[in-house]
Amino acid sequence: METKKVKIEKISCGHCVNTITNELMDLDGMKNVQVNKDTKEVNLAWDKPLDWNQIEATLREINFPPQEL
Ligand SMILES: [Cu+2]
Numbered sequence: 203m204e205t206k207k208v209k210i211e212k213i214s215c216g217h218c219v220n221t222i223t224n225e226l227m228d229l230d231g232m233k234n235v236q237v238n239k240d241t242k243e244v245n246l247a248w249d250k251p252l253d254w255n256q257i258e259a260t261l262r263e264i265n266f267p268p269q270e271l
Contacts, residue, residue, distance in 0.1 A: 203233065203247055203248070203249055204247070204248055204249070204254070205245070205246060205247045205248075206245075206246050206254065206270075207243055207244065207245050207246070207271050208243070208244050208246070208268035208269060208270055208271060209241075209242055209243050209244070209268070209269045209271055210222070210242055210244055210261070210266045210267070210268050210269070211242055211269065212265070212266050212267070213237065213239060213242045213244075213266070214239075215239065216239065218237075218239070218266070219237045219239050221264060221266070222235065222237055222244065222261070222264070222266055223235045223237055225260060225261075225264050226246070226257065226260065226261075229248070229252055229256065229257065229260060230251060230252060231248050231249045231250060231251055231252030232246075232247075232248050232252060232257075233247040233248055233249060234246065234247040243271070244268070
């Protein structure tokens with residue numbers, strides 16, 4: 203299991219939280235997505251075959267580019 207915490211400045215409301223959570227949980231291998239709307243921090247946990255590049259690309263595609271902490 204790999205984990206990572208990132209910051210996504212564009213998170214502003216519950217809709218953003220739902221979009222990010224749903225899109226990431228659709229990825230094969232994603233285990234956990236925890237989005238904090240107030241701090242704009244996102245905790246992620248995943249397993250193979252998923253890798254960070256794929257997660258980052260998905261976030262960019264849905265217009266929520268992540269910033270590494
Ligand atoms: Cu929003």
